[in-house]
Amino acid sequence: MAQVFLVVGNTGAGKSTYAAKLAQQEKAHIFAVDVWMKNLFLMDMPDPPSYEWALERTRRIEVQQLVETLGLLEKGLSVILDIGFFARAQRQRVRGFLCENGHEPRVHYLDVDKDTRWQRVQERNKGESDTYQFEVSREVFEFCETIFEPLDEGERAEAIVLRS
Secondary structure, eight states, X not given: OOOEEEEEOOTTSOHHHHHHHHHHHHTEEEEEHHHHHHHHTGGGOOSSOOHHHHHHHHHXXXXXXXXXXXXXXXXXXXXXXXXXXXXXXXXXXXXXXXXXXXXXOEEEEEOOOHHHHHHHXXXXXXXXXXXXXXXXXXXXXXXXXXXXOOOOHHHHHHSEEEOO
């Protein structure tokens, strides 16, 4: 039976790497927000970058990815949504949408400490990894620390929590 997986974690948690492994294991299709952002919008990003600008485009990507997800699920194909899920409201919105359409998502939460995540970001920024899409500066990394909402007790109880 087709399933949908939500991969949740802060910047550098290893979401894209984990999603790739999970996709192999589950024979699932991945929708990764970073890939879509790079291919559709990055060339138009304002200078200096604007969080509001990125958030609006991320929301558009989410809407289209959810439409595509339903189509794949109807065909019996599992889907992994690697769209960060930084905000609890986004997680609830996506979960609600999927449940309303007859699909109970499985949340996989990558709970990784800040130092490990920053080391990973620095490695990925070298551009040599399969998951590299664009550079993440220390400033952006630190900003993400202020906006990421970790899973609350209720969310954690229903999620698969992974530490690495």
